[in-house]
Amino acid sequence: MHHVASIKSNLVVFALLMVLLLATVGASYVPLGVMHFPVAMVIATVKTVLIVLFFMHALHSHRLTWIICVASFLWLLLMIVFTIIDFLSRGWLDILGK
Amino acid sequence: MDTATMAHTNVAEHASDASPLLLHQFDDVHQQSESSILGMWLFLATEVMFFGGLLTAFAVYRLLNPREIALASQNLNVPLGCVNTMVLLVSSLTMALAVRASQLGRRKDVVRMLLLTMIFGTMFLVVKGFEWRADYHENLIPWINFEVPHHQAEEVHELGLVPAKMELFFIMYFFMTGLHALHLIIGIVMLAIMAHLVHRNWFSGSGAVQIEVAGLYWHFIDIVWVFLYPLLYLISAH
Structure with a gap:
């Protein structure tokens, strides 16, 4: 009924997560300037995808599960991006009374 | 064959296939377990929104006060945070292995792996x-004894930074790590209950679905930390 992941594949995913953790710590020591934030977030996202696909078995789960999973992250992204756009663009337009 | 007989045969077939685990509202055991897993994912979606609100607030404050947030964040212990991330990743591995053991019906291994997961979770909290x-x-500590650290006082003064905005970083830091720790405590208690039930052979099946659902929650806590660690500790570290 269920796909049973082998111990080896679990260990490989774990090893990748460790490598990515060291990469994110290492990247914080490299002078990247404004790129620090995007690099850290990309690494964290890759780690999340690994955990979701393999540890949480999303890879072999029902399509409905996929929808819930993708939708939750999509909505989070919308919330963060639109809020930041709002704060960044305040004062760009000359609005009377502001 | 008329429809009445067909319906009758279907019911008969169904009854003979039916596992003792099957509750009457589900078509089959597979649909039943998919429903449990889907339910947990829906709960996790609400959790994403829960932590998402905090992350959004943090993103905005960081955007508006980059220098104060950067300076405040330098007071956190990067190596300890890294060790803790490792501990939590190991706990995710043992959790995944517990789920695997439960799928294979190896009860002793399930209990062993769940206990290990709980130990690593507790290590993180310690x-x-x-x-x-x-x-x-x-x-x-905001509101209790917060003051700008001595070695940063000069910089704060020279750059004309606002100490209250550094305090703001710590308010968010304690709120987010505290909420994460609370989730972890709930997770550890849940795993303790699961380990006890598996040990007692309480589940009619091997408890595979139950352990899998508990695992989903545990991995979610791990994912939250995967984002909190770089956001709080690393982004402005150097």
Whole structure:
């Protein structure tokens, strides 16, 4: 009924997560300037995808599960991006009374 | 064959296939377990929104006060945070192995792996506790004893930074790590109950679905930390 992941594949995913953790710590020591934030977030996202696909078995789960999973992250992204756009663009337009 | 007989045969077939685990509202055991897993994912979606609100607030404050947030974040212990991330990743591995053992019906291994997961989860909390204690001794607790650390006082003064905005970083830091720790405590209690039930052979099946659902929650806590660690500790570290 269920796909049973082998111990080896679990260990490989774990090893990748460790490598990515060291990469994110290492990247914080490299002078990247404004790129620090995007690099850290990309690494964290890759780690999340690994955990979701393999540890949480999303890879072999029902399509409905996929929808819930993708939708939750999509909505989070919308919330963060639109809020930041709002704060960044305040004062760009000359609005009377502001 | 008329429809009445067909319906009758279907019911008969169904009854003979039916596992003792099957509850009457589900078509089959597979649909039943998919429903449990889907339910947990829906709960996790609400959790994403829960932590998402905090992350959004943090993103905005960081955007508006980059220098104060950067300076405040330098007071956190990067190596300890890294060790803690490792501990949590190991706990995710043992959790995944517990789920695997439950799928294979190896009860002893399930209990063993769940106990290991709980131990690593507790280790994370202990390290976190020591970090919070150090924060207290360094006068970094908002509302209680917060003051700008001596070695940063000069910089704050020269650049004309606002100490209250550094305090704001620590308010968010304690709120987010505290909420994460609370989730972890709930997770550890849940795993303890699961380990006990598996040990007692309480589940009619091997408890595979139940352990899998508990695992989903545990991995979610791990994912939250995967984002909190770089956001709080690393982004402005150097």
